[in-house]
Amino acid sequence: MFNTPSAPAGATIVAFGEYQPPRVVTNADLEARVETTDEWIRSRVGIEERRVAGPEDTVASMGVAAGGKALAASGLSPDDIDLVIVATCTVTDQIPNTAATVAAHLGITAPGAFDVNAACAGFCYALGVASDAVRAGSARNVLVVGSEKLSDWVDWDDRSTCVIFADGAGAVVVSAAEEHGIGPVVWGSDGDRADKIYLRDHKYLYQEGQAVFRWTTTELYKVALEALERAGVEPGELTAFVPHQANLRIVESIARKLGAPQALVARDIVTAGNTSSASIPLALSRMVGRGELPSGSIVLTLGFGAGLVYAAQVIRIP
Template identity: 40%
Template sequence: MTGLVARTIVTGTGSYLPERVVSNAELSETVDTTDEWIVERSGIRQRHIAAEGEFTSDLAVAAARAALKAAWREPSEIDLIIVATATPDQTFPATATTVQEKLGINDCVAFDVAAVCSGFLYALTVADAMLRAGTMRHALVIGAETFSRILDWEDRTTCVLFGDGAGAVVLERSEGNGDADDRGILAARLHADGRHNSLLYVDGGPSSTGTVGKVRMKGKEVFRHAVTNLASVMTETLEVAGCKAEDVAWVIPHQANLRILESTAKKLGLDIDQVVITVDRHANTSAASVPLALDTAVRDGRIKTGDLLLLEAMGGGFTWGAAALRW
């Protein structure tokens, strides 16, 4: 139809959290820490930990099935699967192909995206471009992590911060008028700066050590970069979308640290009550945290049709990004 532009809309969300919940109190029995210390520095009160034999693909499939059900779509209708993860089942093949097989999809495009905590935003942006190009119609974008497998459980500065989980969205190609009132993804902006590798990384890899490695982080430096970078990319994304901060109904952030969420909201002049917060219950689930938070707010009814959502995340690399999405 003349005058219309391609848009990517979210038609369903889903999530999955492993059954085992580990409270700060339980963690303090094996790690030199306390509930008060963890809550004061991060806002985290508990996290979910995958069971033995429960893989990233298992979490991803459970979240995907929930999203497909919400979207009233069958797996066979999916043309594209992108899994954002830093904890794949195997070095190769891509976890997305395992998800494809477990969903019973015989043929579709399937691959992983590795951008750590920003992975879901990176995957969402790639899927948006592919759908708008017209080569695909329906996509599954999943953020899934078993971060507990790469934690040093003797390092209290990192092991208390992370958890396992998965979140997914079903995307569909649609059409809009090309303005900020359209449904769907209005704008997305991504960044990376590899100079900061040493501030947040895993000290292993196939070609360097031949091992998986463990998470290492310099928390104070990461905090400083996160607040600055996230506020900047959120402002940039809103400008590209033709929107202002006062237009935002909900911020759906990466759930790294409650203080980061509070500081970022303040920089944008937004009320903390407009920020969807799940870090207290989920901890930092890396690429899964944004879709987990999104699904939480969709299912509890906070997000309404027409709401402007601002998704944001920053992770190791550094990588960071944001997306403006009209629900």
């Protein structure tokens, strides 16, 4: 029989942080490059503008910026963090991992550090792992970062993708708590449809938009409802619904099927674009910053993307 560490009753998010590159790319900017219009982009995906990283921005540097804000807001010191998880699918080099680099730049000494690649569901996957690690006693305080530089993987002459994707990072700190502040993660995959989103010629993002749209709007509300059920939360108790910001039509279609008309629905995609695994923590941090999610708010998150993979969980705002 092995000795096991004393584990807390629960885990909770204690702080948020975000980073967006300063460069704004409007629909008018894209009109000048590809055959598209502002009306076409708004009607198809709901985006008015997006942020695009400059050459000085990397997945790691954006993760450092967002993670540093979350760490500062938590009131913890770098020495208090014993695990760093970075969700990303856009690093240009697989080795070394991004998490160790982020930790080093934040002055976090010798933490566990690893990356999670679950595409646009990556943050929900990483948050589930962080919560489980804390509740199992493997960590006390975890920095979870979603950071993406999708602009490195976009064909800027392909109007079907260049109008959608953007760059940015979001982060949270997860800590031990007496009560559960992060519900059970409901996750899964549909690998038979993995060919619907992939890298074309090993360098450009490509997706079969209609197939992805049908899958997300007909299947994923069931995952969201299961996450509510497993957390013991009724739809009417939700303060907000914060799904991956893939497409405004997708976001609103899933939201309508939840039966929670009182819930505030995140529409960060309008001004931030699709930032993959960064989109949920980025939207959460911005909503908290605007005062839209007061302490105690109950929020449903839902991530989904290439793989095809998905994950959802309920969280309580500190």
